[in-house]
Amino acid sequence: MVIIGGGIVGLTAALTLSERGVQVVVLEKGSVAGEQSSRNQGWIRKTSRAPADVPLAAASDRLWAGLAERVGSDVGYRQAGILFLAKSEAEMHVHEKWLQSVEQCDLDSRLLTLRDIDHLVPGGRGDWAGGIYTPSDGRAEPSLAAYAIARAARAKGAIILENCAVRSLVLSGSRVTGAVTEHGEIRSDAVLLAGGLWSRRFLGNLGVDLPTLPLTVSVARTAPMEGPTEIAVGGPDFSFRKHADGGFIVTQRSAVKAPITLDHLLIGQRYISSLKTQGRYLRVSIGREFFQDLALPRRWKPDARSPFERVRTKDPAIDQRAIGEAFAALSAAWPVFEQAEIVQTWAGTVDVTPDSTPVIDHVSSIPGLTVCTGFSGHGFGTSPTAGELAADLITGADPIIDPSPYRFGRFAAS
Template sequence: MTKKLEPVVTADELPSSTQVVVIGGGIVGVAAALSLAERNIPVVLLEKGHIAGEQSSRNLGWIRKTSRHAADVPMAQAADRLWKDMPERVGRSVGYREAGILFLAKTEEQMAMHEDWHKSVAPLSLDSKLLSPTEIDRLVPGGKGDWVGGIHTPSDGYAEPALATSAMAEAAVKKGATLIQHCAVRTLSRSGGKVSGVVTEKGEIKCEQVLLAGGAWSRRFLGNLGVSLPTLPLICSVLRTKPMQGPTDTAVGGPNFSFRKHQDGGYIITQRGKLDAPFMLDHLLVGHRYLDQLRTQRSFLNIGFGKPFFRDLAMKRRWKSTQVTPFEQVRTNDPAPNMRLNQDALNNLKAAWPAFDEAQIEEAWAGLLDVTPDSNPVIDHIESIPGLTIATGFSGHGFGTGPAAGQLAADLVAGDAPLIDPTPYRFGRL
C-alpha cells in the first residue's frame, strides 16, 4: 500500500439503526455514502479495515474514457463531470488534473484495435483522436520508441488515489454520514424475506437498505448468502519514482509500460502488459465463464500456483452470524509487489523515453483487482434478497468511474432517477 495514503478519523460507536448501511470503504462505497448524505438520507458506512486501504489507494489514478467498452463510456463521462466538481464539493484538492491520456501502438494489430474502438464510440462525440508517430513525438517529446501510432483523449486525466477517497469520506461525515472503520459486517438480518439490518462483529444495526461495495471481498460475502457472483482475482504491481524531470504531464500507456505524473513530482509506473493471476479455488468454480478472456489475454497473465491458493482455501466460505469471519481475519488485502515486473516496466520505459534513465524508485506496492467475465462492474439490486444492492466487480477500472458508480448505486438504493442508464451493469447479464 502506498505510504502516501491519507488516514481518516471516523466514529467508534455503532448506531442501533439507520436507513442505509454501506458495506465497504473504497471509493465506490464512500461516493455512495457521500451522495446519500447530500440527500439527507441517514447512512452508515462500515469498513472492516481502513478507508481506501485496498484497491482504492493502490490503483494508478487514471480517469479515462479511452478504451472502455462503449456501453461503459457514459459512466466515464458522468465521472468526468463529477471529478471536475470534486474539489468544490469536498472542500479540498483531490489531485485531479485533466492532462489527457495517450495509448500507444507498437504494431499494426494494436493500432487496428485503437481504430476499431474509435469507430465504436463515434456516436458519443468524444474528443479522442488517432495520432501519427510525428504527433506522438510532439505530445511526448524525447522518445525513442518506434510507434505505429496511438490514440489520445485530451479530456481524460487522473487524480491522486491516496487523497481522493479520504477527502470524499471526510466530506461525507461533514454532511451527516456515519463512517466506522475496523468493523466487519458478518451477514445480513432479514425479516419477512427482506433486509432488516446487518450483523457486525460489534453488534447489529437495523436498516431498510444495504449497499454492498466490498470489492474483491464481495464474492465471499454474497456466497455466504447463497448468491454466486463470478469474479476472479488479478494482482497489479506499481511503483512510484522520486521527483524527476519527465517528458510530459499526459498519462501514457504503452504495450509493456505505463506512466503518469504524480503530484509530488515523481511518476507512477506499471507493467501494463503483465498481471499476476494467482490460482484460486474460484478458478475451478467459475473459471469456465472466463474462457473467452483467457483466449485473448493469456499472454498478459502470470498464472501461478502457491501460497495464495492455500491461504484462500483456509478461509471460510460459509459461517454463522456468531462466528468470526474472513473479513475479521484479513482486514486488508495486501499482496506483495512483483518487483521483477516493476523493474521490467521501468526498463521498457527507459528504452522508450531515455528521460527515465535517471528514475529512482521511491516505493512499490500491489493491489488485488476483482474481475468479472466481461470486465464491467455489477451495479444492481439482488432480486432474491429485497433490500440488497451491490456495486462491485470493477475489474481495475473503479477509481476513474468511482464517483459516478457510487452516485448511481445511491440512486438505485434511494429509488431516485438514475444518473445514467444502469442496464449495462445489471446482475442478470452474468
C-alpha cells in the first residue's frame, strides 16, 4: 500500500503495517520529517485535551514508553510530567472544570497550589494562583524520533522515497487503484494520506473538503544550562522543557501567528466557536504568505507539476519578537533563565481543524483512501497511537482505541 507523507504519523503507520507483513511504500515530497515532525516542541501530553481525545493521548504513553526498544534506538522519551500554571482564579477554574470532565479517564492529573509549584519547580518568583500537573505526561526528541521510526520501518521492509511528490490518485470508477507521483504511477488498492498541512490541498483537488487552517509557532533552544526542573512547564506567555542535550526548548505560548490565506476567507466561519476560547493567542496578519499561498494551484491535472513540487518544505519565518517575549516572561518567573544562551531558533506550521481534533478515517466518497491528518499541533505526542489506529482501519483489525471522535463526517454540517 501507499502512504502519502513522511512525517512521524505516516512513518508510524508504515512501521505498524510493515510489522504486520503489509508491503508499504512511503512517498514524501521533500525529506523525511522535514516539516512539523522535526519542528515541534516534543511534548507528549494528556493535560487539557478534550475528553474524547484523551484515550488517544493515554494510549500513546504506553507506546512511547516501549518505542526505543521497538525501533532499536533512543527517541529521547522521558516521562517527566507536564505542569500548566495559572495566573488567576479564573484560569484555575478552567483547570478545575477540565479535571472534572475527565474523571472517568483515570488520569493522575492534580491541581497545585503555589507552594506545590515552588516545590516542583524551585527558584521561581511568580505569584501563581496555582496550576495543574500530570506526572505521567512526558516528552521526546523530534530530532531523534521520526528518523528512528523510519529506519525501523525500512528494516521491516518498508520503502521510503524522498523527493517524490504524489500529484493525485489513480481511480477506477471512484475506487483507489494507485497513486500518481512526479516520477510515475504506483499501483495500490489502498492509500493513506498523512500529509499534514498539505492534506487539505491534496483532497481539494479530488473534490473532498477537509477544513484545516495553518498556524505558525516559533521555537528556541538554549545551550546546556542548569534549570529548575525536568518537568515541562507552560505559563501564560512562555513554556519550557528540558532538551536531551541539557538545554531547554522555549516558546511564547500566547503568540501564535495566523497569517491570512485564501482558506481563512473560504472556511474561517467554521472556526468561530474555537476563536471564542483560543482567539486571544492568535496574531493575525496579512502579507506575503497570502500571495505565496495564492500562487499555488488548487486544481491541477495528474500530468502537471503539483503544489507539492513547488514547495518541498514549508519553512516559515521565525517570529523573533515572540521568542524575545518568551524569554523576558520566563526570566521574570525563573531568574535562572536570565543567563540562557539561545543557540537555535526555528518555526513550524501546524494544520488546525475547527475542533482541534484530527481526522483518522476512511474517505467514504473514495473507497480505498484513508486520512490521518489535522492534528492541530498534537501530532507528535499522539503519533504512535494515531499511526496504529490508521493501520487498524486499513487492515480491518480491532482498533487500538475508539475511532469515532476522529470520523471525517463530523465536518459535513459545518
